[in-house]
Amino acid sequence: MKRTNTSAWLMAAATLLPLAAQAATVQVTVLGRDGKPLADAVVVIEPASGAKPAEPTPVSAVISQQKMQFVPATSVLPVGSRVTFTNLDTWEHHVRGVPAGLASLNPGTQPGFELRLDGRAEGKSPASAEVTLDKAGAVQLGCHLHGSMRGFIFVADSPWTVVTDANGTATMQGLPEGAAKVRVVHADQLLEVTPVAVNITPVTALSLPTQVQPRRRRP
Template identity: 55%
Template sequence: MKKTLLTLALATLSGWAAAGNLQVLVLDKEGKPVADAVVVVLPANKGEPKAALPLQVTINQEKMRFIPAVSVVGVGARAKFINNDPWEHHVRGSAAGFAQFNAAAAAGSGFELRLDGKSDGKSGKSAEAVFEKAGAVLLGCHIHGSMRGHVYVSESPWTVLTGADGIANVEQIPDGPAQVKVWHADQLIDITPQQAAVSATPGKATMQLSVVPRRRRI
């Protein structure tokens, strides 16, 4: 009996690879680091991520902005939107990219919420939406056209947002071949994915956009 259990355990473990780390640097067209780029690693082998992507996120509307400007979540995640401005806002969600310019393509695939302005001394009004499909979602406001944010819904738990230095550290990726993809809100035409070999030795990769992202309003 013990031998059978040991055999089953070894068979199970053999289907999972050892893990390694990958540091991905994202640059713009001019070679400068890009913040808020989404790095997605798709390993060929099975493995256990260091942590699952969040299934709950809070996005504030404040000073005519979505904060955070970009959120990364897993499929099925629920987002809570809070209006901290004293005036009314909408939250309009639709597929990001070229589809956002095509009303017919976006029809029926998004959502719309309305949030009253925050009263003095009271909590901001809130509403929720669920992201059931993988992909990038553009957030906007019907009243204030300059407001823009994004939610990236990923099926891969190895999905990380770059920091101000343009770097995303993706940890505990199964050893072996992997595909590395990058998404950025201003990169409307996808750049070519890279192939990487993950091993116990930490790896590095550099991805370059074909655009210079617009400067975010502060």
């Protein structure tokens, strides 16, 4: 009986060990054109093997318009997520969402969305409207009335898509080891850049320079 249990355990361990060996952790630090850490950059890792986990579960999120800004300025949300746009300012805003970058020049690209949100009146709830993000890709946000207002949503179909923090760092776990490509997308990026080829080991730390010069935002 003991031999049978031992054999079963060894078979289970042999099955699990290759899976455990593939569960890599990757930390990517993105740098701007000035060499400083670049916050709000979206990092996408695509294994060369084509391995892809299940799509992340859609969520409900809120993006506010406050003090002439979109808050948060950059969001990474799974495909199918619902976003509520809310105007906290006392004046009217629009929300214009269009495909970002070169995708906007593709004749087959969906036109995006447009919303109108009245200014907040004293004693009343702020105006809001909801949009469902049903297609993966980058979306640039703007306002027809205030050209300086810009926001960014990256609609992701993989959990290996993370936005960098204030230190320019994005951390991902559970990636397969081996060859992969790392892509960086930023709201202030003028042109799409070629993905960087990397080799993922159990613990991988990368530093990626870019030519992105982030705009100064309102305080």
